[in-house]
Amino acid sequence: MSKARMSPLRSSFVHLALAGYTVIALFPVVLTILNSFKDKNAIFRTPLAPPTAETFSLVGYATVLKQGDFVGYFQNSLIVTVVSIFFVLLFGAMAAFALSEYRFKGNTLMGLYLAIGIMIPIRLGTVAILQGMVAAGLVNTLTALILVYTAQGLPLAIFILSEFMRTVSDDLKNAGRIDGLSEYAIFFRLVLPLVRSAMATVAVFTMIPIWNDLWFPLILAPGEATKTVTLGSQVFIGQFVTNWNAVLAALSLAIFPVLILYVIFSRQLIRGITAGAVK
Template identity: 40%
Template sequence: MKTSIGGRAAQYVIAYLFMLVALYPIVLMIASSFKTNMEIFSNPLSLPSSFSFETYKKLWETVPFADFLWNSIFVSGVSVLLITVFSALAAFYLARFSFKWSGLLYFFFLIGLMIPIKLGIVPLFLLMKSLGLLGTLWSLILVYTASGIPIAVFILTGFFRTLPVELEEAARIDGCSHFQVFWRVLLPLIRPALATVVIINFISAWNDFFFPLIFIQKETLKTIPVGMMMLFGEYETDWSLLFAGLTLSALPMIVVFLLASRQFMEGLTAGAVK
């Protein structure tokens, strides 16, 4: 059924309105980072009177923001890499090989989606302490990897099962091993699912406040969500510094989403159109 010109125009208008609503807080945050505290309180919704990077320069001098930024990038990047590698291998095995405990093993991964990992904070704290990882970035990486694998396996297993078995049979006839079939044939075909896994887990690790607050005590090892708390004073807060920090902390997430957005959208709509 064809959509009329008026109906299509109305759809575009609604879409642009939603886009403006979504982008407005981001624009307001960036604009506020160039304002002084007085401007923020007197004209919170206006553009800054002048554009100067003094606030950003002051931010790097006030707190070790470079350390916060690097810690967040390292933790989120390594966690996503480990999640993607391990979950892709596990999902391929579950989707393509049938064995006695395959259903139970798949259900074991699904349990990770049902039980919040924060419920086990005390055992996790004691585990990291016994392993000598408490107060290190690797404690965060291991927790994020363990919490991110279940949803990644769930997504990737579904995508692997939609791929035709004939592709693997043709590859094996050509002499490919199981790993070569996985790496050269199937993995390039599930890029939308991989992009979905990367974006979901990167944002989750990047924005997490709870585990860095519990596991990290050293100031130079804090991630951005916890490090930004240093900008809140006991009696007053420099809001321009805070907005500058929020702007810089949002940039890596925006870059990751832009790089993987096309594959991400294909992953969300996969199967909707035949």
């Protein structure tokens, strides 16, 4: 069988695998949302059953909205996530373009250095990061979180985007140079539109760790005015007593931005993931 005949089959297999993975991944999300609308007894007695007229309760959502500034936590998470993704995509795409387009001394070493940045978790440098933020006066600010998350997401973004940018036609870029376009114009007007699927993929995979992170908000921005939604949800978890209705309600509200972003970028995300599999 020729490659031309196998390509549609491989494409269908990849899409089927992604659909199956999506169903498995969404199961705990659906379970969390369903249990957030049930009373405490029903959560423990029938966790897999949907809420009924007898078990339906909104006490968790009422508690979340009354206790603490959950709207403020939500706003902080949104600001940190959106700004961090913007800088990761901007600087990551520019660095990836430079590594894939230009040959200079140290190009290979730079790529290796970035690859090491993917393998070594940034949390190993927590103490040094905290000391640097204290010296810079950035503790309990959203700026500290944005800087850390930008640094955290850049290695993977550059690694993925550079591979996609190598597939952009050199003839197209050379034609732009002949027409008098600057390197910036070639980058923003010619290259970026052709790697939108990769940009969407990087955006989704960058957003999820940032939005769900508890470590750096707890270390760098634990103040009431700078708490993120994940850190703010911890107020309902005590050493001896946990308000499960409020915890599930807070987690359900925190899930929606991720789901909305996934729906918006789902087509581009699937294209970016399957780009190398369906050629």
